[in-house]
Amino acid sequence: MRIDIITIFPDYFAPLDLSLIGKARRAGLIDVRLHDLRRWTYDRHHTVDDTPYGGGPGMVMKPEPWGEALDAVTADADGAVPRLILPTPSGRPFTQRDAVRLAEEPWLVFACGRYEGIDARVAVDAARRMPVEEISIGDYVLNGGEVATLVVVEAVSRLLPGVLGNAESAAQDSFSPGTMDHLVEGPVYTKPAVWRGHEVPPVLLSGHHGAVDRWRRDEALRKTARNRPDLIDRLDPDQLDKRDREV
C-alpha cells in the first residue's frame, strides 16, 4: 500500500518510522510519503490560511496550495487513482470496519487540515478526480488532522499482510469484525501466576481451550456491558448463545 500524507507539520509523523509500521516500511510492505503543504506556496511567508468568508473566529486553509498539492501528489503515470481521506471532526465516525475496508485500498492520500478546516471547495474539486472520504476519530477537540491521520494509518497498516507478527492477534482485537464484532476485549494476563497477591484466573492455567475461550467471551461481554453499553445494543441477537444471555 502507498500512503501519501500532506501536512504543514511533517515531523508529526516521525512515529511512523518506529515499531511495526517502521519495520513494515523498511520491508517495503508500506510506502509512506510525507509532503509539506507549504511546498505549494509562493509568498515569502508560505501562507496557507486566511480569514473565513462570512466572518467568525479562526482561520481557514486556502484552497490554492491544497489544489496544487493534491494535483502533484495524486498525479500517476499509470493513471492510478487514490482514495483521499480528509480527517475532520465533522466526518463519519471511523471504526474497525473502516480500517478493514481501507486496508484493501492500494493507495490512500491523507489531507491534514489545521485551523478551522480546509476551504470546502478542495474536497469538491478533488471528488472530480478521486473518491473522497471525511473521517472523524471522535467527538473531542484536536488542533488538526495529524493525530487522526496517525490513528487511521496505524489502524489500517496493522491489518496489511506481513505487518503483524501474529496475524491472528488482529482477528482477536477489540471490535474486529466476526467473533469480536461490537465487543471489547476482556482482561489479559501473563507470568507470574501470582503477583502482589493477585492470582491469574485459574481457568487460564487449566489448559482447557474450550473453557478458556468461553471465559474470554464471558469477560468480553461483561467488559462491553460495563464500558460500552452502546455496543451491547448493537449485538446481533443471533450472535448470542444461551450462555451469553446469562452473563
Ligand SMILES: Nc1ccc2ncsc2c1
Ligand atoms: N477535533 C477533532 C476531532 C476529531 C477528528 N477526527 C479527525 S480530525 C479531528 C479533529
